[in-house]
Amino acid sequence: MADLFDGYPLGEQWDEMFGEAGGPRPPYTGLHTSLQPMAGEELSARADLLSQTYRDAGVTFAHAGEEQPFPLDIVPRVIGAEEWSLIERGVAQRVHALEAFLADVYGAGQVFADGVVPRGVVTTSAHFHRQAHGLVPPNGVRVHVSGIDLVRDEAGDFRVLEDNLRSPSGVSYVITNRAAMSQVLPELFADHRIQPVADYPSRLLAALKASAPPNVADPTVVVLTPGVYNSAYFEHALLARQMGVELVEGRDLVCAGNQVSMRTTDGQRRVDVIYRRIDDEFLDPVHFRPDSVIGCAGLLNAARAGRVTIANAVGNGVADDKLLYTWVPDLVRYYLAEEPLLANADTYRLDERDTVEWVLESLDELVLKPVDGSGGKGIVIGPRADEKTLAELAVKVRARPRDWIAQKPIGLSTCPTLIGGRIAPRHVDLRPFAINDGEQVWVLPGGLTRVALPEGELVVNSSQGGGSKDTWVLSPPRPAADLEPESPDLTRIEFTTADLADEPPSPDPGPANDNALAQSQQQQQSKDPAPLSPRGLGPSLWAGPAAGGDGRVRRGGQPC
Amino acid sequence: MLSRIAESLFWIGRYVERADDTARILDVHTQRLVEDPWIDERRACANLLALMGSPVPDDEADTERVLATLAFDRTSPSSIVGALSSARENARGAREVLSAEIWESLNVTHNALPQQRTMARRYGPHSLFRFVRERSAMVFGLADSTMSRDESWLFLILGRSLERVDMTARIISTRVLAGDAAPSWTLVLRSTGAYEPYLRTYRGVVDSSRAAEFLLLDRLFPRSVFAALEQAEACLAELERSPVRDAARIGVAGEAHRIVGRARTMLEFMATPELLGQLPARLEELQRTCSLASAAVTNRFFTEQAPQVWVPEGVA
Structure with missing residues (x-):
């Protein structure tokens, strides 16, 4: 049988799948074994199905004014558990440092006084906004969502290429890529333990709610989009839908007396948190570009008055400036007193x-x-x-x-990619997404792998004709001691002698809602004979009189 | 719910229904041109175009023109292709409230239009009409089975009902106003999908006053003007339901509700012979009712100021 990977050229760059010896690297062994016997035509047929799925679902990216299906390559990129753990910690570390830096820039400015970063670097940045000075977000978070672009160099080490702290896009493709891939190549998923990505929207919503102004019982979160013609509109709609919040445009918002509201069919409704996907310059015509029609006048004043939270905060661009990037390792050392885990290029x-x-x-x-x-x-x-x-x-x-x-x-690493019915190496990068809810920085396991589809091309950006890959982070094997679920699994009914009190009850039974007591009561409950489980009800109740005793529910049919 | 989204839903309802009804009308029209040996093609086409709101001079009207204007014109929202594209555009802006399935079915419909167009050129337009009917049925079927009966549903159905009133009134007008080039009542009934229900209801021959009565007044046939008005009224009543205030003790709360209700009661309580006696005037009134009601709904629920431009104070 033809080998799918026959004639796969290995260059000087690090290849994601194949090591020096020519065999697959450990995380890829499963994938390699599954794909190898497949014929190129079969994989192409599945890839066609994949792109059809995307066209039907309207997973699109507006490129040069035209809505195009987002290209998704069928060969996934795999990251081993240990590698991922380094990325996870490195990204979180970087976000913490940048968060501290932003608080400093728009506050005391200690970092300048200590001579770590020259003040001029910040004040000459086009993204430094004096309007945001002294604007302290309610839970101190400015970088609610970030995307840290990583590449792998020739030695196989991940390096940070740039930070995106304003409104990094692409996370919707992480979610849809996974959903589409699991439909088209279900057997691959059965063979791997892949960390899920679907809980990103709920994490994001929780982080946004946590950032709401204080004294708001049930904060209203909205996603602010520039509109359907924006290149990332698909993402805005997907996030809003999966978070179950309104997707608003600037014209839906109205700000009066420092209170932001949205126009609804029932009149105006208060808005507490705005996850905005509009650039700073267009956000508020009062403070920024006066000709902006996609923003909402008065937003920034409302934020300053503490009546609304803008996420990500205004002025974050100063920390993802490519010049400031050169100082980030110093910032990590300065604020966290740690060595950076991920090096810069x-x-x-x-x-x-x-x-x-x-x-x-x-x-x-x-x-x-x-x-x-x-x-x-x-x-x-x-x-x-x-x-x-x-x-x-x-x-x-x-x-x-x-x-x-x-x-x-940097000789960007390559990853096997389906090009014209054959597997060929193409350059890839990785954008992990991090959510900061004020308590911890959570990194979405996987992130977006972008692939430069033209041969030898190094720029992977989707606005330059790049595609993407589903990115799998393999779960670490569970340590033996961890096999028991942490929370008691109530669906399982087990009763061992260990649950019986082998000593007489102690004199002080503790408060009535004691956890152990509740647990033991649940155990008692489950010990009762004839639990009301469907199976226990027997055929008579479930099958109805005409069931003929086989215990199955018969479907009614019309007499002919 | 956001006003903008409500408006999108209202228009999705209208556009999909419009595409559906237009497909039905054109399907019957093209069949009739083929089957009827005595037909004056130009007159019939000119009549149809005039009724659908895009009149052309008699000598320019032919089937080609009818199809170009009412089926394939991408820029006009009153053609099938235009209406479906507009519906999809609206759905794109309201994607987070529509169920993913409805969006997908509108998107797939829109993506398949170029191919359907080519097919229609090659094998005749019937396949396109059939496709459009099926897709609209799918959209509303999915709405029926996947949407909560909340405001979003009410706006969608309100749009569909108002459009249906308008289209059915126009279809009846093709018969009433056209004189000798008019289609038979059988064709009129067929183009609303009412032929078979009519036959079963009245058992037999198609008779002009009964057919008009059926299309206008039948309570049970969902495409009749009366049934559609009643549904629109129910949607409006639900949308405007508010705690009882003094203002709500007299009449109804909204202008749209008043307009639709008046049209409905006119049909309900006017004696049938009287109604049929002045049918052309009544039909025109119904079409006017629709546009008035649509404007009132816009006014009441979707009012949205023009985009604000912030003008910094000039320093003189």
């Missing part, structure tokens, strides 16, 4: 003459990124750029070095 700041000169000389060996760019726009990959681009770049860099950072190119 090797990055050069163009703040000294010497560095600028050196960068200008070696433009063809570096990756230059504009600090305010997002979505892969404006990035110049030196080794692949032509003379003209480099010359233009040199002029721009010389004119405004503050606008650029230089990075050594």
